[in-house]
Amino acid sequence: MTGHSIITPKAPTPEVSVNGVVIPAKAIAAETQHHPARRPEAAWQAAAEALAIREALLQAARARGVTAPPATETEPVREVEEDALIQAFVDQQVTTPDPDEESCRRYFSNNRDxxxxxxxxxxxxxxLxxxxxxSDGYERARLEAQxxxxxLQKRPDDFDRIARDRSDCSSASDGGRLGQVTRGQTTPAFEAAMMKLRPGEMTGEAVETPYGFHIIRLDHLVRGEVPEFELARPLVEEFLRDASWRRAVAQFVSLVVGEAKISGIEIRGATSPLVQ
Structure with missing residues (x-):
């Protein structure tokens, strides 16, 4: 069999329907690929929930006469039209106020880090x-690094020269200097060792990473500062606006699902298919 694998539960599953409209078992099985789980039954449950919620939203949108922009020629028409219809329905029904000054300052004070x-x-x-x-080359590199x-512990001033003569990194030409880096830009082992150093210090042993063995020296460290409130406010407003919108959408979807007659599946978490 080619293409995506389809997970189906071993035990027979009940027919899933929304207001009398049956969701085909094949559609649920295909949807499971988007809901990885340890047990096939859990993947099936999550897939059935997602499709039931989607169907409830589509039915509610059509019942209210909601329309959406047509799909483009390069897009899969049916799926795009349905996504656009759900999005238009949510946009029409869900509104959230802009964050006020007090909310922004409270978030800023509580989340300075x-x-x-x-x-x-x-x-x-x-x-190195x-x-x-x-294995032989690996052991030679380890011994040489140590x-x-x-x-270098005795003659730290030799670091630049040794880096230029011996380092296998392109930074060798600049004495091994890597420039400015932040968290996540180096391998985990390199980062962990680097963050333990104070400016001017060098690792007391070679640091092993998938690339080989590193001798690390920290030349400078500039601690990040918390911006003034006015500078941080656009970011704070964006976060609060997004969080508020997600809560409002979740509440709206729960109402739509609550009004629908859904059989064959218990909806445990009503979330819009467009809010992931």
């Missing part, structure tokens, strides 16, 4: 490239 600019690290490193697939660490 989230709004803080990222720390900027300026590391330099010496990389090695692969575990070459030897270099011991040498």
């Amino acid at each position: 989230k709004l803080r600019a990222p720390d900027l690290y300026e590391p330099a490193h010496i990389l 490239q090695a692969s575990k697939e070459d 030897t270099l660490v011991e040498h």
Whole structure:
């Protein structure tokens, strides 16, 4: 069989319908690929819920005469039209107020760390490239890296020269300097070692990553600062507006689903298919 795998539960499942409109078992089975779960029954439940909610929204939108812009020639017409209809229905029915001054200031005061600019690290490193697939070469690199660490602990001023002569990274030409980096821009092991250093310090042992062995020196660290409220306000407003909209949509969808007669499935969490 080619294409997406279809997960079907072992036990027979009841027919799922919304206001008398049956959702085909094949459609539910195909939808399971978008709802990974440890058990096939859980994937089937999630897929059936999603399609039942979608059908309830479509029926409610059509009953109210909601229309949506037509699909373009390059888009799968039926699915795009249905998504557009649900989106138009939600946009028509759900409105949220803009965040006021008090709400923005309260969020700013309670979430200062989230709004803080990222720390900027300026590391330099010496990389001895090695692969575990070459066990002999890997061990030689490890021993050489440790030897270099011991040498640099006695003669730290040799770091730039050794980086230029021995490092397998393109940064070698600049004495191993990597420029400014923030969290997430280096491998986890490299980052963890770098963040333990104070400016001017070097790792006391070689740091192993998928690329090989690194000797890391932290040259500079600039701690991110929390911006003034007025500078942070656009970001705060965007977050609060989005959070408010998501809550309102969830409440609206719950009302629509609550008004529908759904059989064969218990809706445990009513969420719009467009709000993921």
